[in-house]
Amino acid sequence: MLEGVKQKVHEANECSRGTRHYLVLWDNLKLVNGSLYRSFKKADQQDAYLQLIVPRVLRKEEIRDAHDSVTAGHMGVKRT
16 A cells, blocks of 8 residues: 555455555544544534544553543542
């Protein structure tokens, strides 16, 4: 696959399930400073957002970093 070039449908059939998923999202994907994002709008269609796509191997670490730090924003189940 060439970088930045969407594959043709018959070529996509030979790709993995994950790759095919991103091909479906192709028009909503953006590369910003080397990071991959998915653009989407809320149901009200008013606000557009960019959602960072984190590689599967880094997801647990990212979730831990976002939730377990002192500045994470909540104090756990017992204190909430």
